[in-house]
Every structure is written in C-alpha cells, then in structure tokens.
Amino acid sequence: MKWTVLGFQSPYPGPGGATPGYLLETSSGKYILIDCGSGVMAELAHYLPTYQLEALMLSHLHHDHIADVLTLQYALHLQHIQGKRKKPLPVYAPRRPESWWQKLRFRTVTEPVDIESQTKIDVDGVSIAFHRTDHGIPCYAMEIREGFRTILYGADSGVKTDWENMCREPDLFVCEATFLEAQIPEDNVPHLSARQAAQAAERIGAKALLLTHVYPDNDLEDIRREAAPHFSGDLYVAEKGWNIAL
Template structure:
C-alpha cells in the first residue's frame, strides 16, 4: 500500500487501485462510502461513486479526464455521487473541457435508477451482465453476479498477467471460485464483525467471511472495504487475521495498491 502525493504520476507502467471511499452504510466523519480509481493501460476508470467520493476524486483526476465509470450495482451507498458527477460532466462539456459523453458501465436494475444513468450529452449507459468481457486498452473486465438483493456484479480485472478481483457487495453464498484463483488483489467487503452477523442485512459479508473467502481462493493480498464506521480498525484487523494468512490491508481514503 502506498500513500503520497496524489498528483504524482507513476514512472512505470502499472495497474493501480486507489481508495476514494470505503465505508458503509454511511460515511463516518470526513469519510466516504465506496468508490475507487482504477488506473492502467492509459485509462482512468472510476469504480463505484458513493457519498463523498467525488470530492476525493479531484485529488487524482478531474471528472472530465475520466475514461469510464463502472457501477457494480445501484444501491445509494455506491451511487449517490454519480448524479452529482453528471452535473460536473455536463458543465465541463459546455465549457469545452470534454468533447464526448462519459461511458458508464452498470446494471439497469432497479429500473427506477437504471433509467437515470444516461444524462443528456454528458453520460451514456452501457448495460453490463455476465455474457461478455469489456476492454479498456489492455485491461479486460469480466463480471459475475454476487449474492445481493439487487443485481450486483463482481469485476475480474486482468492486465498483463496481473489480476484484481473487486467483490462489490456480496453475501456469503457468492461463488468466488467462478473467477480465476489467486488474484493479486482481492477487494472484498467486510461490513460486519462476526459478533454482529445476526443483525446484518442480506447480501453482505462479515469480516470473518471475507477473510475465509480470500484464503479459500488463494488471494495474494486482501483489501477489506465496505467497513461500518462504528468499528475500530484494530478489531477489524484482529478478526481478519484469524482467518486469512496473506497480506492484509484495511481500506482507508488515499491508500493505493500498485501492481507492476
């Protein structure tokens, strides 16, 4: 994990995952709900766009400089700032800073939110599913459904032999073995501690379940995210290390993982 000057550009080609927000179901003080910047193959892609994410994005890239947005699912903690991003893009197109609509790759259900993703000449929706692989330069993105109350897609991202598996929101019945084993980086939600498992809503992992899943698929590195802001990082880390023997990271705003 790296932290440093957000404006500093890597001198070597790499696949980089930067945390812009990681809390759920709401942001703690000064925090943000899930959102990440994926950089690789000359592309800059925003993955999910929760509450507070847009203000963090500007530390690394301006909205008009994005090449795409990927939304794993249409729940508010992963979506809230996307509608503000639409306004930003519309403004910058009017000012001539951007010429083309920004593509957003996302599910179309629930329909109430899906039909609002395209926006004038600023954003164009590209529906996602399990039937194909998308390319951004040399990066390839394949999707598969997770266990969640609405259509939600994990993303298996590959680039020059390196792999990132972004789990989005996922319950314990999610079949992680559908992706290739031993990802270099597995980003998995650990919304609840195991002691609170009986109080969770459906379609979410506990920290224990996330750690067990990472161990089971042989993830080289686990980045725990989607964390309830009421927990201490110490207790999250202690539970995860009981069940996962690899390189463990806890998400925080500004942390960057670079795969070379």
C-alpha cells in the same frame, strides 16, 4: 495498474469519509472510476479532473455505490459546456432497478451500458469480466486483468457468492467486510463479516486482501484482528487514499 481507495465506508460516510469508490489507473495512465458513493466526487478531485475519466463502472445500483453519480453528471455537463470534454462517459451498470438505471443517462454526458448482457469488456488494455454476486439486487464483482496482474473487486456480497468459480489467485482481492462477527444480523442479510471475507480470500488463494465497505463506527483494528487468523496472504484494511501498484 494502480488501485486507490476513494471511499470505503457503508452505508453512510463518517466525518470526512466516503462510501465506496475506487480509482483504477491503467499502465498507460488512463483512469476508471469504480463505484461512486457519497463523498467520492470530493475525493476524486484530489487525483484528476472528472473530464479525464475513461469510464465509470457501477457494481450495483444501491445508494451507497451511486450517490455521487448525479453530481458527477453535473460536473461533466459543465465541462462539456466549457469544451473540456466532448465524448460521453460510458457508465457500465446493471439494468435493475430500472428507475435508477434511467438516471444514469444525463443529456449527452453520460451513456449507460448494460453489464447484465455483457460478460467482459476491454478498456484501454484492461479486461473486466463481470460475475454476479449474492446480493439483494443484481450486483457484479469485477475480475480486472492487465497483463499478468489480476484484481478481483468483490462489490457487495453474501456468503453464497461462488468466488471459486470466479477467479483464482488474484494479486489483490478487494472484499467487503460489512460486519464484525458479533454484528451479523439474525436474518440472512447478503453481506460478509471480516472473518467471512478472509476465509473467502483464503479459499481462492488471493495474494493480498483489502477489506472494505465497513461501518463508519467500526474500529479498523478490530476488523484486521478478526480477519488475520483466517488469511495467510498480505492483509490490508481500507483507508482513504490507500493504494497499491500491481
């Protein structure tokens, strides 16, 4: 499978950037979109037409992860009219907040599927298990397995997330690094610093770590420098178009 970064900034995109969105390509050439933040639709267009998507997974319903869902629905609606797609796109997402959940269904083109009551699904031979993270609203990490390969997408997370009981030794851990240590707020905001992300990756024995979900103003080298002493595997910091085949 192949993981491609479409957007990695938060809570808003920088010039030409996008908030979180990732494209997962299965070994048989099917595409799953994981999160759909602001600017993700424009990035996705570099890779495939929207009507070819197999599924959309939303880790949680905060704006930086769902902003482009509404325009994705317009694209699919038009493509249905043009006869390019006939079946609805399944949108796997938590049910809460209810007001946003309601917006995930649009005409007959998107079909929300509640992941709070599902622990595991299968899409084109890829299994995805959902695990709740420490965040302000229901938010789910995704343990993605195909054959012997595993990607753990950490979604958004505070320090109380139980990574150890979620997944061990993933080939790739995609973890948020919202802050540099000096930026951690006094009140307990459920996000991680680059150092905390690296320590979590080390604890679960991740083979590679991709740091993502970063402030658009933060320097990517500063993020790498802060994480590097705490992680012994392959360390990457997200950039638009960054990808890895596993």
